[in-house]
Amino acid sequence: MPNKNGNAYGLTTLCPLSNDSQRDESSAAIIRSRLRALDVDENSPMAKVPNTYMCRLFVLDDVFYEGHPAHSEQLKSKYLVFVADIHGELRPFLQGMWQHAQSMIEQIWEYCIGFKQVHSGSDFVNYIEKCQVPTTFYFNGSTDEPLAEQLKALYVKQELSKFAYANQGQDAAALQRAFKEFMVRVAPTNLAAPTWRAGASDPARATTGARS
Amino acid sequence: MSTTLVDLHDVQGNIIKAYGRYGFPLGRYILFGVTQRERARAFVSALTPSITTSAPWRNGGSLADGSAIPDVTTNIAFTYHGLRDLGVPRASLQSFPDEFAMGMRARRDILGDDGASAPEHWDPVWKADEPPHVLIWINGRDAACLERRYREILALAAESQGGVQLLVGHRGSGGKDDLPYQEASAIYANGEPTSKEHFGYTDGISNPYFKGSGEHESNVVGGGKVTLLPADTRAGWEPLETGEFLLGYKDEALECPEAPIPKLLSHNGTFLVYRKLHENVRSFDDYIAHVGREYPGGPEALAAKFAGRWRNGAPLAKFPTEREANEFAVGWADAKAAITRAKSRSEREAAKRHFAELNMQFVAFDYNRDLEGARCPVGAHARRANPRSGLEFGQTLAFETPGAISNRRRIIRRGLPYGDSSQRADSGDHGIIFMALGASIRRQFEFIQQQWMNYANDFKLGNDKDPLVGNHGQNESGAGDGRMAIASDPSDSRPPFFCSKLPRFVETRGGAYFFIPSLTALRMIGEGNIDPT
Numbered sequence: 001m002p003n004k005n006g007n008a009y010g011l012t013t014l015c016p017l018s019n020d021s022q023r024d025e026s027s028a029a030i031i032r033s034r035l036r037a038l039d040v041d042e043n044s045p046m047a048k049v050p051n052t053y054m055c056r057l058f059v060l061d062d063v064f065y066e067g068h069p070a071h072s073e074q075l076k077s078k079y080l081v082f083v084a085d086i087h088g089e090l091r092p093f094l095q096g097m098w099q100h101a102q103s104m105i106e107q108i109w110e111y112c113i114g115f116k117q118v119h120s121g122s123d124f125v126n127y128i129e130k131c132q133v134p135t136t137f138y139f140n141g142s143t144d145e146p147l148a149e150q151l152k153a154l155y156v157k158q159e160l161s162k163f164a165y166a167n168q169g170q171d172a173a174a175l176q177r178a179f180k181e182f183m184v185r186v187a188p189t190n191l192a193a194p195t196w197r198a199g200a201s202d203p204a205r206a207t208t209g210a211r212s
Numbered sequence: 213m214s215t216t217l218v219d220l221h222d223v224q225g226n227i228i229k230a231y232g233r234y235g236f237p238l239g240r241y242i243l244f245g246v247t248q249r250e251r252a253r254a255f256v257s258a259l260t261p262s263i264t265t266s267a268p269w270r271n272g273g274s275l276a277d278g279s280a281i282p283d284v285t286t287n288i289a290f291t292y293h294g295l296r297d298l299g300v301p302r303a304s305l306q307s308f309p310d311e312f313a314m315g316m317r318a319r320r321d322i323l324g325d326d327g328a329s330a331p332e333h334w335d336p337v338w339k340a341d342e343p344p345h346v347l348i349w350i351n352g353r354d355a356a357c358l359e360r361r362y363r364e365i366l367a368l369a370a371e372s373q374g375g376v377q378l379l380v381g382h383r384g385s386g387g388k389d390d391l392p393y394q395e396a397s398a399i400y401a402n403g404e405p406t407s408k409e410h411f412g413y414t415d416g417i418s419n420p421y422f423k424g425s426g427e428h429e430s431n432v433v434g435g436g437k438v439t440l441l442p443a444d445t446r447a448g449w450e451p452l453e454t455g456e457f458l459l460g461y462k463d464e465a466l467e468c469p470e471a472p473i474p475k476l477l478s479h480n481g482t483f484l485v486y487r488k489l490h491e492n493v494r495s496f497d498d499y500i501a502h503v504g505r506e507y508p509g510g511p512e513a514l515a516a517k518f519a520g521r522w523r524n525g526a527p528l529a530k531f532p533t534e535r536e537a538n539e540f541a542v543g544w545a546d547a548k549a550a551i552t553r554a555k556s557r558s559e560r561e562a563a564k565r566h567f568a569e570l571n572m573q574f575v576a577f578d579y580n581r582d583l584e585g586a587r588c589p590v591g592a593h594a595r596r597a598n599p600r601s602g603l604e605f606g607q608t609l610a611f612e613t614p615g616a617i618s619n620r621r622r623i624i625r626r627g628l629p630y631g632d633s634s635q636r637a638d639s640g641d642h643g644i645i646f647m648a649l650g651a652s653i654r655r656q657f658e659f660i661q662q663q664w665m666n667y668a669n670d671f672k673l674g675n676d677k678d679p680l681v682g683n684h685g686q687n688e689s690g691a692g693d694g695r696m697a698i699a700s701d702p703s704d705s706r707p708p709f710f711c712s713k714l715p716r717f718v719e720t721r722g723g724a725y726f727f728i729p730s731l732t733a734l735r736m737i738g739e740g741n742i743d744p745t
Contacts, residue, residue: 019217024265024278026221029732036741061479062217068466074217 008053008140009090013082014060015112015131027111028078032059034107040199042206045104047199049097051147053140055084057108080112082128083135087146094125147198148191155196158203159186216454216461218424221278222480222730223458225264226287226349226626227649228425230416234269234281236351237398237405238358239628241486241645242365243337243344243379246297250740251375253298257738258368259348262286262361265731268426283357286350286365288734289484289726291315294345298737300477303744307472308727311654312483315343316724322658324666324683329720335488336389337381338722344379347486347726351628362393383641383721385632394488396628396645407525409644410491410633411680411717412515414525418575418598420622422452424461430568434575437464437619438601440608443578457624458482459651464619469651472727473744480730485623485648485657487723488630489681492638496717507698507709509534514711517698518679520594528588529577544570578614580606586701590671593680596664598622603670621664623656624649643721653725673697684716692716 003010018027035057038044046055060079065072086093098105098121105124109115118127143150163182167175186194193208200206220228231239246252264285265278273279290298292313296305311319317331317338325331331339338344348365352358369376382391398405409415421427421435436449443449455463459471460479471478504511512534516522520529526537547567554560579595579602582588588595595602601614611617626649631642650656663670665678676695677684684694694714700706729737736742 021221021267021277023276024221024267025731026219028219029222032732033735036735036739065462065468067468072462072466 002134002136003090003138005138005140006144007087008138008142008144009086009088009093010135010138010140011082011084011086011090011093011128012133012135013128013131014079014133015082015109015115015127016076017059017078017080018111018113019077020111028059028061031080031108031111035059038104038108041202042197042200044199045101046097047197048100049093050100051087051093051096052198053085053087053142053147053150055082055086057082077113080109085140085142087144090129091125094128095121098124148195151196151198152188152191155194155207156186156188158196158206216424218426218454218458218461219480220266220268220426222732223266224287224481224728224730225266225285226351226647227457227482227624227728228266228427229264229269230419230626231285231351232398232405232407232416232628235353236285237400237628238353238355239349239351239396239645240358240362241382241394241396242348242350242362242392244346244348244369244376245379246294246345246375247377248372248375249297249299251372253375253738253740255368255372255376256288256298256346256734258371259286259288259365260731260734260738262364263288263731263734266426283354284350284352284361286348286361287728288349289347289728290737291343291345291347291724291726293342295727295737297345299740300737301742301744304472304474304477304742307744309470309652309654311658312725312727316485316487317343319658319725322662323720324661325720326683327685328716329683334720334722335381335383337379338488338724339381343724346376347484347724385641394630394645396630399629408523409629410493410631410642411496412523413519413521414523415629415644416625417521417525418594419624420452420457422454422457424454424458425451430572433572434577437613438578438615440614443580443600444576448576448578452619452622456620456622456651456656457649463651464616471651474742477729477733477736477742477744479732481733482649482651482728483653484726484728485646485653485723486627486726487646487648488643488721489646490641490643490719490721491633492715492717492719493633493636493642494638495715497636499714499717503711508706514698517589517592518696520588520592525574527574527577527594528592529579529582530573532587540570540573578602584702585699586704589696589698591668591673591676591679591696593678596668596671596678597660599664599671605672617670621656621659622650623660643718646723649728679711679714679717681718682714682716684714686715687713 020027022030046052058081060081062075063073118124167178195208196206197208264287267278269281270279275282292308292315320331350358350361369378378392380390380392382394383389384391399408407414407416418434421431432449432451433446436451439448439450441447453463454461455469459481463469500511500515504514507514516528521527522537524537524541526540531537531540547570550563551560551567554563578600583606599618603617604610604614627645627647629644633642648657665681666683668674668676679696682694684692687693691713692715696711698709700708
């Protein structure tokens with residue numbers, strides 16, 4: 001079955017870009033500039049969207065030409081490609097995306113054909129579903145848990161490894177004392193905090209809400 | 213097959229547009245060195261909004277969306293060393309072709325830049341060990357707007373706080389050799405700019421026409437590639453493939469040519485050969501006058517045989533005698549005047565159609581009815597530089613398409629004359645700023661220069677060089693050693709005419725190989741945001 005792998009959902013979307021230009025710049029070039037200007041990692045607007053495992057936005061110029069004897073073909077328009085690995089169902093994810101990243105969506109999708117009719121979260125859901133292509137042979141590379149669970153697990157794993165290094169050679173009593181402090185500090189059952197910051201790739205900046 | 217889509221807003225302007233034809237008779241070529249990476253990138257980013265694109269201009273267009281003709285244009289290109297110092301990643305740099313990385317000076321043996329053309333005689337700005345990094349060229353309607361844009365660019369350079377440094381050392385009139393830019397200008401006659409160069413020939417007549425260029429479809433005649441149908445008809449021509457002139461598209465070998473990575477860095481970009489070519493006008497005038505006295509057709513005919521065109525531009529292949537060429541020129545001028553004289557719209561349209569038909573006469577020909585070169589010598593400059601179907605030597609279907617060899621060696625020619633040659637002396641600073649644009653410097657420009665200008669085996673002319681631009685040497689007594697055989701009509705009893713002791717009429721005074729990025733790539737260079745992985 002396309003799109004799903006366990007509780008993970010693979011989204012592939014091709015939104016046609018208008019062939020128009022604004023101020024001597026094609027719509028596709030403007031969108032490409034805006035994409036390049038987006039913040040990345042934990043500052044990415046998509047980091048605020050719940051249950052985003054991974055996502056990618058890029059402009060597809062054309063199909064590749066492989067050389068003779070293949071036919072040289074051209075797309076009628078360029079496409080904004082939006083692919084995402086998410087947890088759960090598509091519609092709530094897209095609703096959450098509209099809720100948390102509406103201004104980014106309006107900026108990035110501005111010159112997509114038909115996007116002028118999108119004014120609400122449900123419009124956005126309908127729009128993306130119209131542009132969706134099936135994600136075949138979909139494989140989810142992470143665990144099957146909600147994002148908050150995965151981020152917490154990542155955080156705990158990192159902290160535990162730090163703990164192991166920091167306490168090497170301690171006697172049993174001191175080790176147990178330190179471990180109890182560790183469990184209080186990392187609060188393994190509290191998904192909200194402390195945890196790994198969504199989108200973060202640099203361990204030095206990744207931890208949020210921890211008591212130092 | 214649908215038409216090729218090219219985002220002309222993404223392609224720099226001078227690639228598609230011959231600015232001279234849009235009323236830009238003046239130009240300046242300004243060189244910079246990159247001295248501090250981040251601040252130099254900021255300079256590139258600050259300049260990017262001013263870059264002229266290839267988006268079509270139209271009457272009544274608007275400046276805001278680039279559809280109106282501005283009063284000054286701006287374009288930018290980089291040498292390999294410039295890209296390196298701007299921080300283009302190593303994996304991208306290594307994906308550029310070798311000849312581009314080596315640069316023009318290192319390729320001097322291939323180009324024939326020896327003797328008076330050797331780098332030690334170049335303008336000081338081109339002489340340094342490392343080539344200049346950035347070329348910015350501006351073309352203007354008049355001196356005031358050109359100066360204004362020049363000042364704007366200098367102001368941006370100053371704002372970069374040492375990020376880029378203006379390179380001085382261009383030669384100019386009066387023996388100056390420390391000028392801050394290369395000035396260029398169409399040659400004026402009776403107060404009007406002409407399309408002549410300093411030898412008096414009409415220049416820049418035939419430029420390639422390719423798919424997706426957005427140019428008027430009628431330019432395919434002469435500008436495209438020859439088909440099996442007659443070259444004096446529209447059906448005798450079809451557009452060249454985009455990939456010969458812009459990177460990222462199918463070329464005449466039916467593949468996407470070698471191009472730097474990532475694809476976004478090269479797509480819609482191309483390479484530029486810039487050469488400052490000095491013209492020895494006294495030597496040329498003297499040779500034409502002296503040898504022309506002995507030549508049966510006289511000096512003007514000899515000048516025409518050198519070029520393949522009469523000085524008014526009429527091609528020998530269609531107008532073999534001076535009388536026919538002059539009659540054509542008179543008719544052409546009349547037809548042009550008739551457009552402005554027209555009293556009604558229909559009259560004007562008819563006049564335009566007639567003028568367009570005459571214009572076609574400049575380009576709608578091949579050499580199939582002139583294989584021996586009785587009209588246009590096989591060794592004439594225009595025939596060497598663009599042999600059309602001539603390399604089949606009349607053996608139809610020798611190749612898959614009649615122009616298979618020349619279609620892979622077409623170049624877009626831009627540039628302008630520079631200096632004042634009215635004293636008709638060899639000394640002084642006058643010639644042309646020659647710009648050749650194409651997807652492969654090695655396959656196109658360098659091949660033409662090495663094999664077709666400075667050698668002639670492909671034309672069955674041994675090692676004869678191009679009479680006008682060949683790097684003729686000197687014999688023991690210091691006279692030129694160039695030769696040219698001018699065939700006579702086989703039906704005629706006259707023997708062929710041999711020109712000997714041709715001196716070097718054209719000398720290289722500087723230049724470099726540049727990459728002209730697309731607007732997208734220019735933004736990436738400015739942002740330092742290029743990921744070749």
